[in-house]
Amino acid sequence: MGLELETAQPESHGLSSGDVLRFLERIEELELQVNRLMLLQNGKVTARFNRQPYREEAPTLLFSLSKSFTSIAAGIARDEGYIRLTDPVVSYFPDKLAGNVPPYLSQMTIHHLLSMNTGHHDNIYGRVMESGPDWAQTFLSLAPEHPPGSHYVYNTHATYMVAAILERATGMSLVEYVKPRLFEPLGIDSVDWETCPMGVTAGGMGLSIPIDGVAKFGQMLLNEGGYGGRRIVSTEYIRLATAEQSDNRRNETRADFSEGYGYQFFRCRQGCYMGNGGFGQLCFVAPKHGIVIAASSGMSHMKKQLPQLLDLIYEHIVDRVDRSQQVSSEAYPLLLQRIARMQEDAEHRVPSASSAMPDDWAGQYRVQAPEPGGVAEITVCSLDERSELRIRYANGSRRELPFDLTKKVSTKDIFRKDLAMHRQEAVISARLTEDLQLELTVVYIETPYRVTLTLTFAEGQVELVEEVNVSFDKKTTRVTAVKQEQLKDILSN
Structure with a gap:
């Protein structure tokens, strides 16, 4: 596989164009506000659209999908010997500790950061953001209420601490470190990652790359760490990152958010997994079916709409793949017509009542x-x-x-x-x-x-x-x- 993604018809990979067409129709019917989408089957693009004025080559902000990229950066650093998953978090920040270190904090490791299992009882996002510019110091001042590894809770600043550790361990900014090791091997040239007030890469948020970069990232995951003939991260780490490291079933009823949590990846139904971000950013991987879906959205009710999109993915894509049968391609021209309509202006504007202002x-x-x-x-x-x-x-x-x-x-x-x-x-x-x-x-x-x-x-x-x-x-x-x-x-x- 080269760095650029090749295209193919869905039928050549055991999926009917009619099923993809119905998938896109249902996205429209449910008004899911998906602005860009790429469907990959066995590394080939079998459907894609970018609503105007969005462009495929333009960067798209990933919000919390950034976390999955930080996880892979940690895996690369582990492979290269910069860090170990068992390293205590406090060992990297002696300059930011005040007085005696609480027992649970001293037990916290990089593994606990990656698995969202730091021992904090509640999401600490607000407390960190409101406590001043030094996020690492604030994080370390918030003593966990539970033993690390015993209480899963979503924790964006745990991912930030991974980024801070990587920058201290490698002596480089996170972008400087991963650019030649992750982004360039995937053919991703446009990269921007926001930083905290102290200049440390945000880690858990703020990454912008083009949508095809998200799709290539997903394909690298599907390939268990390889892309374009190059090993990016070890297969061992990919398997750790996508295995259940934390039990996220407590107080959670959404199917694909309660199948276990890995290292910055949600485990989903049928052995699938995903990274996702605010307002419907998505990198979905179905290893058993050779499927990757990358999507960038503007969902106004993400807790409802992202599960709806995932249900559509299972109903019309994952559950419909059948490599053992010859699939008819009669619906392919209709699929292309639907994609062309979806790439029209996202605003559906009403024309101006006049061409001049008073x-x-x-x-x-x-x-x-x-x-x-x-x-x-x-x-x-x-x-x-x-x-x-x-x-x-x-x-x-x-x-x-x-x-x-x-x-x-x-x-x-x-x-x-x-x-x-x-x-x-x-x-x-x-x-x-x-x-x-x-x-x-x-x-x-x-x-x-x-x-x-x-x-x-x-x-x-x-x-x-x-x-x-x-x-x-x-x-x-x-x-x-x-x-x-x-x-x-x-x-x-």
Whole structure:
């Protein structure tokens, strides 16, 4: 196998195009908001789509699917002798320990970090994030309530500690270490990984790579550690990582989340396993059937929708593979037609009611008492070839959003990824609604985020409503600003 993925018809690998077609139809019917997807059978791509404006070669943010990549990095470091799974965690951080080390903390090993079995009773994410910039020091200050290995609980900062250990053990950043050992052997050129405030790779989140990189990663897992004729990580480690290391059945009813947990992989039905991330990022591997599925989504209700997607994968893909029978390819042209329709614009936009804004909308609008970090000033202006919405915030940051009522505009904008605000690629579409509102839709193609900005103009004021399709916290903000001329009149009275 070369580094680039070859294509084939599903029928050549024991699966009917009709089954794949029904799989894609059900994704649409259930409105699962899958934006990019690749189906691999025995290393060949038998179906793929990327909704516009998402592109296959563009990076996609993996959120917690990043954890599976950190696991493989740990496996490579183990193979090379940098770490042992039995190493005590505290042995790598003598400079961050305060006073006597609690017994359960001293018993915690890299194995416990990887298996989400550190002994902490609850998810410690909030406590670490709210306690200052030194995540490792905060982690080590939170004494486990249970013996390590006796109490599974999902723990993103356990994965972060793996990344911190790898950086101390190798003397390199995690990206520097794994780039020639993992990413380059998989043919992944575009890699970005967010860091903590101290500059350590986040490990449990924040990795961005193209969707075909996720598919190649899954194929490497299916190959038990090899890809393109090269050994990336030992078969022994892959088997450890995908075997049950922790019992995750307590208080969990979802089928593919209660089959046991490995080293940053969820074990699933029928011997399958997966890594997944916020809003429906997925790398699914079915070893018995030679199947890998990589998906990037914008699921607004992931706890419900990801299990629905997994059910569809079993019903229409995994359970339908039959290599012993000749499969008809009559449905293949219909499958290609469905894929072509799915690759159309993800927004399904209503056309603009007009191709020009009213002249009196242009101007500068100010918020009289902006909230800390909130919108302070809104400017709408028409330039020679396009219009622009400018937003200034109370903390001094600014956004400039070019738009055109007749076509999409590609630009760069500052918006959140997983941990922090970043300048990133965005595609903006704009329209005037029938109610004469200005509506901008900003799609950040590296992330699931799609932001709708609706401006309502009336009597020298503008109301700006900003809505995000998916979010871990607040989804809608609303602010009213007064046009500068009217504001002067108000202040003079």
